[in-house]
Amino acid sequence: DVMKEVLGLKGLETKIKRILHIDDVIVVAGDSDLSPWVKKEMGRACVACMKERLKDNSIVAVTGGTTLAAVADMMTPDPKQSDILFVPARGGLGEHVENQANTICAKMAEKAMGNYRLLHVPDYLSNEAYQSLIEEPAVKEMLQLIKSSNMVVHGIGDAITMAERRKTSEEEMAKIKNGHAVAEAFGYYFNQEGEVVHKVRTIGIQLEDIKHVEHVIAVAGGASKAKAIKAYMKQAPRSILITDEGAAKALIRE
Numbered sequence: 001d002v003m004k005e006v007l008g009l010k011g012l013e014t015k016i017k018r019i020l021h022i023d024d025v026i027v028v029a030g031d032s033d034l035s036p037w038v039k040k041e042m043g044r045a046c047v048a049c050m051k052e053r054l055k056d057n058s059i060v061a062v063t064g065g066t067t068l069a070a071v072a073d074m075m076t077p078d079p080k081q082s083d084i085l086f087v088p089a090r091g092g093l094g095e096h097v098e099n100q101a102n103t104i105c106a107k108m109a110e111k112a113m114g115n116y117r118l119l120h121v122p123d124y125l126s127n128e129a130y131q132s133l134i135e136e137p138a139v140k141e142m143l144q145l146i147k148s149s150n151m152v153v154h155g156i157g158d159a160i161t162m163a164e165r166r167k168t169s170e171e172e173m174a175k176i177k178n179g180h181a182v183a184e185a186f187g188y189y190f191n192q193e194g195e196v197v198h199k200v201r202t203i204g205i206q207l208e209d210i211k212h213v214e215h216v217i218a219v220a221g222g223a224s225k226a227k228a229i230k231a232y233m234k235q236a237p238r239s240i241l242i243t244d245e246g247a248a249k250a251l252i253r254e
């Protein structure tokens with residue numbers, strides 16, 4: 001903490017809290033857009049933050065992305081907690097295997113010496129497929145587990161970057177662009193005001209559910225995500241934000 005003061009990170013945290021109207025933020029040194037190790041530092045901070053809040057038998061839902069993969073990399077077991085269950089927050093969102101919520105969930109559980117359950121659903125569901133899937137007993141059971149999570153750990157992305165990274169259809173792309181989306185988190189696209197302009201149809205945690213989860217931790221850094229973080233946090237004032245200096249400074253400049 002003395003180090004954080006020397007680096008001016010404490011001051012950045014105070015400013016970010018004021019700008020975003022949130023109570024909890026951790027800023028790590030560096031900019032993850034420029035240096036890949038900064039993601040690991042956010043991962044380390046996130047693991048510490050998780051451990052402070054986990055209890056025996058906690059259920060932790062996680063999303064995908066490279067930042068969450070870094071959180072999984074930095075996970076270590078904690079003798080103070082037992083029987084932690086890790087689950088993916090939502091079904092497939094069009095990520096590569098290594099960045100899928102299922103992969104990250106299994107890896108995090110292994111590193112934490114906890115348990116995991118996976119959710120196997122195709123990435124792009126038609127309405128009919130969606131409706132019948134949620135009636136499947138095995139899926140229903142898994143959904144109940146996911147919805148009873150006491151912690152959600154998720155990434156935030158720039159809307160267009162995410163839409164392009166996924167195999168987004170032209171029609172959906174138009175909706176995202178016409179809606180002036182700037183942020184994306186767990187399959188929801190948000191405009192500058194933090195309003196949902198589009199959502200990917202998949203099963204699992206929905207935005208309304210997040211509002212009732214005890215601990216929600218958002219992990220996102222890099223100057224290129226400043227706009228996205230700002231927009232997303234407008235509708236998530238209870239969330240804990242773990243970010244980096246690059247994003248924090250860009251947010252202050254906005």
Ligand code: F6P
Pocket residue numbers: 063064065066067068093095154155156157158162184185186187
């Ligand atoms: O696709 C999963 C996801 O968590 C998105 O919701 C988020 O926008 C993105 O990954 C973040 O990815 P990254 O950490 O690689 O920037």
